[in-house]
Amino acid sequence: MAMASTSERPASQPAHSSSTSIGNNFKGKDVTTETTKPTAPVFPEGGWKAWLVVVGCWCTSFASFGIVNSFGVYETYYLSTYLKHSSPSTVAWIGSIQTFAQFSATLLSGPLTDRYGPMVVIWPFSLLLAIAMMLTSLCTELYQFILCQGILLGLSCGLIFAPALAVIGQYFFKKRALAMSLASTGSPVGGIIYPIVLNNLVPKIGFGWAQRTCGFISLALLALAAVFIRPTGMKRRNKLFLLEAFKKPQYSFQVAALFMIVLGIWTPYFYIAEFGIDHGMDRDLAGYLFAMINAGSFVGRVGGGFVANALGQFNVITTAAYASAILIFSWLAISHTGGIIALAILFGATSGIIIALMMSTVAHTADHPSKIGTYLGQSTFVIGFASLAGTPITGALINQHGFTAGINFSAAVIMAGAVLITFARYFYAPGKIMA
Secondary structure: OOOOOOOOOOOOOOOOOOOOOHHHHHOOOEEEOOOOOOOOOOOOOOOHHHHHHHHHHHHHHHHOHHHHOOHHHHHHHHHHOOOOOOOHHHHHHHHHHHHHHHHHHHHHHHHHHHHHOOHHHHHHHHHHHHHHHHHHOOOOOHHHHHHHHHHHHHHHHHHHHHHHHHHHHHHOOOOHHHHHHHHHOHHHHHHHHHHHHHHHHHHHHHHHHHHHHHHHHHHHHHHHHHHHOOOOOOEEOOOOOOHHHHHOHHHHHHHHHHHHHHHHHOHHHHHHHHHHHHOOOOHHHHHOHHHHHHHHHHHHHHHHHHHHHHHOHHHHHHHHHHHHHHHHHHHHHOOOHHHHHHHHHHHHHHHHHHHHHHHHHHHHOOOOHHHHHHHHHHHHHHHHHHHHHHHHHHHHHHHHHOHHHHHHHHHHHHHHHHHHHHHHHHHHOOOOOOO
């Protein structure tokens, strides 16, 4: 199955498919049961309803991944105020637990979406996300930040974003990489806006009200998502989990690859400001590095989606993985402000491509769109352990041996992931150039 040309018919869209709306085909029906095979789907590949789902998913991306991607600015602030007696690696556990909770929550939200639809998950946990943001504004101790920002906020983020992505997979096949990439741009936009809001409001009104302002922004966006995201009616009633997916080498190699990549990919997102300050960068300017890296990520996600449509999403994500590893290795030679800024923007772009396409390439290994939520949930659950371990390992290496050790570790694991995803790309479309 390859994405080389729109004239090629995907395996999940047979010759007898018509242009009938997917919603009309499946509304009110279970796509699979214990005794029947999946019905061949028809993908609208557009239309106002489908693109409103993309907009709704963009809102969930902004409110979930956007706030998670902003943790660097929180860490810098905590180290200078509430947690100034803690080490960077200790404070990094808040962000690592948050990211792990976000990824691991999809193990539940993905299958629930496939079985009952997305809204039974999105509505209640959108409200919980806003509550978690408000509770974080009241925290002053490490354990409080871990409970509210790490666990509660992280779980809420994962429980709303995966269902929204799964619905996009039910509306698009040929344009899936583009649609998911565009939806994922909410994450870097949030990663730009939240740090700017915090950096400007904290000195004026204090951390508490600055954080509550971010919470109100999230609540407004999630209200829009609840209106725009509309399921197709496609559901699956058989097994909750689909562990047989790991028997597919294109799936298992990809999960292993993304595990290795995620071990190292968050290092600049967490530590580049600390690195800049340590190398003489103005502290206020260093605080905006998180916005710069997310600005680069926005460009990468948009560009990656369009390029993937032309060259194949597996080709693009594989190239981006190698480029990210090379950029991290080049970090070893950078010590001045201009180079640090350039690194932030460029790595933001290459890592943004990976983050934008990873869900789409995983979704493409599912043999029916009613399984996409479960495929995403299982893979991101495994990847979540890399998020949990990656930045604390890097932080410990930096504390004990300096930035060189942490940078070398990050670059090495990303390069290993790039090699593994090369194998996944081969098994997905052996003998084909475009995939």
